[in-house]
Amino acid sequence: MSNVAGFHHAAIVVPDLDRAVRFYAGLAGYEKVREAQWDRESVFNQIIGLSGSSARFCLLQGPGGYLELFEYRQPQSTTDPALLNASDYGIRHLCFQVQDVDRALAQVIALGGAKMNDPVTNELGITCVYCRDPFGNLLELIRPAGGFPCIEGG
Numbered sequence: 001m002s003n004v005a006g007f008h009h010a011a012i013v014v015p016d017l018d019r020a021v022r023f024y025a026g027l028a029g030y031e032k033v034r035e036a037q038w039d040r041e042s043v044f045n046q047i048i049g050l051s052g053s054s055a056r057f058c059l060l061q062g063p064g065g066y067l068e069l070f071e072y073r074q075p076q077s078t079t080d081p082a083l084l085n086a087s088d089y090g091i092r093h094l095c096f097q098v099q100d101v102d103r104a105l106a107q108v109i110a111l112g113g114a115k116m117n118d119p120v121t122n123e124l125g126i127t128c129v130y131c132r133d134p135f136g137n138l139l140e141l142i143r144p145a146g147g148f149p150c151i152e153g154g
Contacts, residue, residue, distance in 0.1 A: 007065065008065070008066060009059065009065060009066035009067060009068050010067055010068070010091070010094055011067075011068040011069070011070060012067070012068075012069055012070070012094075012133075012135075012137055013069075013070045013071075013072060013077060014069055014070070014071055014135045014137075015071065015077070015135060016071065016135075017056050017057070017058065017069055017070075017071035019112070019134060020069045020071075020133075020134070020135065021058060021060065021069065022111070023111045023112060023113065023133055023134055024060055024062070024067060024069070024133075025060070026107070026111045027096070027104070027107055027108060027111055027113075028062045028063060028096055029062055029063065030060035030061065030062035030067055031060060031061055031062070032058050032059070032060055033058075033059045033060065033061045033066070034058060034059045035056070035057070035058035035059075036056075036057060036058075037054070037055060037056040037057070038053075038054060038055060039054045040052045040053065040054050040074065042054075050075070052074060052075075053072060053074050053075060054072070054073045054074045055070050055071060055072040055073060055074075056070070056071045056073075057069060057070045057071070063151075064097075064151055067094075080136060081132075081135060081136040081137045081138075082132065082135075082136025083136070084136075084138075086130065086138060092138055093130065093137075093138035093139060093140050094137070094138075094139050094140070095139070095140040095141075095142055096139065096140070096141055096142070097142055097143070097144060097150065097151045098141050098142065098143055099143065100143070101119040101127045101128065101129055101141050101142070101143050102119060104141045105119060105129055105131055105141055108131050108133070108139065108141070109131075111134070112133075112134035113131055113132055113133050113134055113139070114131060114132040114134075114136075115129075115131055116129070116130050116131050116132065117129060117130065119141070123146075124145055124146025124147070124148065125145030125146045126142065126143065126144055126145050126146060126148050127142070127143040127145070128140055128141060128142040128143070129141050
């Protein structure tokens with residue numbers, strides 16, 4: 001038997017924590033569970049494997065789980081997620097199951113995100129599209145069908 005109880009959260013580093021909270025609350029109804037910060041002499045440095053870091057962060061709860069958002073003051077990020085493609089190494093996207101992909105994509109755009117392409121429906125009836133949040137992170141919006149796993153109630 002595994003010691004793992006389940007998947008808890010994904011985390012995204014953003015340049016503007018307040019804007020990110022507004023975006024994900026507006027898109028998926030996430031609500032803030034906890035917000036905190038740390039300065040250079042914090043135990044968080046040992047947890048995350050950095051030294052002298054400082055950041056604000058919050059944990060959001062939404063449909064299906066949690067999302068953690070970080071805004072680092074130190075060190076400054078040198079990566080622009082908008083320059084990364086779906087094929088680049090690392091965690092590449094967050095996927096949200098939606099009832100109406102077109103409506104969800106319009107919501108992403110209204111909240112400051114960006115459209116990459118038009119939604120498509122495959123031969124199984126699955127409709128999906130990739131887009132970007134206001135910081136360039138990849139999101140997938142999907143309406144499962146045809147035996148593709150579906151979140152209950154979705």
